[in-house]
Amino acid sequence: MNKRRRRTLLLLLLAAAVLAAAVLAVRSAKNRRSQDAAESLVSSSGMISDGAAYKSISYHNGSATLSFALNKEGAWYWTDDPDFPLNQDYLIQMTNTLSTLKPQQTITDGGAPEDYGLSEPTRTLSATASNGLLTTLALGNATSDGNSYYMLMNESETPIFIISGELVKEMSVGIYDMLLLPELPALTEDRLGTVTLTGAVTTELSAFRAQAQPDEGGDDSSPESGGSVTWLCNGADVTGDEQVQSVLEQLSKLRLDACVDYRPSDGAAALCGFDEPAATVTVSYTGDGNTSQTLTLTVGNPVLGGDGRYVRVNDDSTIYRIGEDKLDALLAVAGSGLDTASSGD
Template sequence: MKKHRSLLILTGALAVLVIVYLGLGSYNRKQEQKEAETAEENTVTVTDISDLQEISYQYEGNDFAFAKNEDVWYYTKDKEFPVAQSYIDAMATAFGNLTAVRELKETDQLSDYGLENPKYTIHLKDSEGTETTLYFGNAVEENYYMTLNDKEKVYTVSGTSLDTISYELNDFLQKETLPSIGSANLKQVTITENGNQTVYDSKEESQKEDLAAIAGGFGAASFGTCVEYAVKDEKLASYGLEENEKIKIEAVYEDDDKKEQTLTLNIGKLDESGSYYYVQLDGSKMVYQMGKEVVENMLNKGE
C-alpha cells in the first residue's frame, strides 16, 4: 500500500513538473515574441529604397560611382571594368535599407558630431530619379553619427554599413575562374609552342606520369593579380601574348556531369620579378599573373 501511495506521489510530482516545464516554454516563447515585436516597433528606419540605380561616394581620396543597367551594376568611369556584382549589391542593401541604432531627440551643432564636414558622403538615386544623400560623421564606439539630405535629424548607425565601401577599385574587379581539373578528370593536354605541338593523353600508359605532373599544375592554378582587364591587341606583345610568342595549353577534361570540356589557356612571358607568368584565357581581354612553378608544371617543365 505504501509503495502504491509513493508511486502516486511520484506520478503526481512528475505531472506537475511537466506542466511547469510546458508553462515555462510557453512563457519564454511569448516573451521572445514580445521582445521581437518591441524591437521592431523601436526600429528607426533611415532609408527604404528598394530600387537603387546609382551609388557614388569618395573613399581614401578616390571617387567611386556605380550605376545599374538592366539589373547589372557597372563602373561609370569605365564600363569595360568587370564589376563584382555582390560587392555593389551589398552596398545597395546597406545604404538603401538603413536603420538607426537610435535617433537623437535633442541635438547640438552638426560640428559636434563631425557632420559639418562629414567623413563620408554617399549619394543614392532610385529608378524614379529621387536622390538621397547620406552623411557620416564621428565614430561613437562601434557606431557613427549620421544624417541625411537636409540634415534636420541626427542618428547613430552601425559602422558595418561603411564596411561595404572600404575597398580599392581593384577589390571590385570580378576575376574569371578556372574549372576544377586534376588527375581524375584530365583526359588530354595539347601544348603548342613555337609552332610545335606536344600531346599528352590519359590513354597512353607511358604518359601517365607526365599527365599527373600537368594535372598537379592545373590543380594548384588560380588567377593572381589582374594586370589588364581590357587589354588592347597592340599591348599583347608586352606580356608575351602575341600569337607568334605565346604558348597555348588546351586541356580536355570531364566536368561534374561527365561531359568533356576544353579549357584553352595562353601563357606569356615572365614578369620583371621572374616569379610570375602573364596568362590569359583564350578569347578573354583579361591578363593575369600566375605563379612560375604552377605554370611550369602545367607545361610539364617542372623540376
C-alpha cells in the first residue's frame, strides 16, 4: 500500500471516528434531555417548575388540530378565529392538567416506542410557557385498562411514561363544544308582553295586566309591580288554556343545549331547515332597567342523527341545538294554533 492510499485510509478512519463521536454526543444529549424530562415530571411542580404559566397550546387529537394562545388581556382565544366565543374554562382546565402532570409509571427499558404506539403517535401536543420553555408530548396507545396512556416527552425515545387519561379526554373535546353559549333572557311570565308563534298558522298571545292598587306599593308601569295577568288570543281569554300554560312554561326554561355550526354556509343553513323554518317564536319582554326587548327564536329541522331541533337566535347566523322536549309546546301551537281559540293567518 503506497503512502497516498494509507493517507486516504487514515482520513476515512478519522472521519468514521468523528461521526461515531457525534452520534454518541447526540445520544448522550437525548438521554440527558429524557432524564431532565423524567425529573421534571416527578417533581412537585409537575412538568413546568416554579408554576410557570402557559401562553400557547397546540395539539392534534387524532381527528383535528386545535391551537390556542393568550391575548394581551390574558384571555385564551382560538388562533383560527380570534372572535370565536371560547369558553375559558376548557383551556384553564387543560393548563392545570399540564402543569400538574405526573407519570403513573416510568418505563426505561421495557421495549421500543412502536410497541406502545409511539413511533407514529396519533395524538401530539406542544405547549409554550410564559418563560419561553417549549414542552412537546406524544401520546400512544391506551393501557390495557383503558384508563391511562403511554407518552413520550420532548421528542425523546426514552423514557416512556404512563399518564392518566385526563389529558386525552380534554384533548378530545370538539371546538364547538368549547363555544360559550349565549345566555337567553329570563322569559318569566311577569316580564312577557306578547308571544307570537308562526308556523303553518300564526298565533299571538298578549298579556293584559291589571294595574296594582296604590296600597300594594310598587311602580304601576312595571310588569313586576304586581297585578293579575290575563292572556288574550284574538280577544279571547286563554289564560287557563293548557297549551298556553305549556308555552309559558317552556319559554321560562328556554336554554340552548349546544352549538352545531358557528359560521355555517348557506347550504348548511338550508339543510338545517332555515329556508322554510318549522316555527318562528317572537317574544317581546321587559329587560333590565325596565327596557323593552325582543327575542326571536327560529326553529328549523330535527337534528340529523340526534335529539332536538336546529335553532337560531335573533340575527345570529350560528346554528344551535335545543332538545325537542323543550320546544314541543311551541311547535304544536305554531303548527296548529290553539284548540280553544281561532288563530289568525
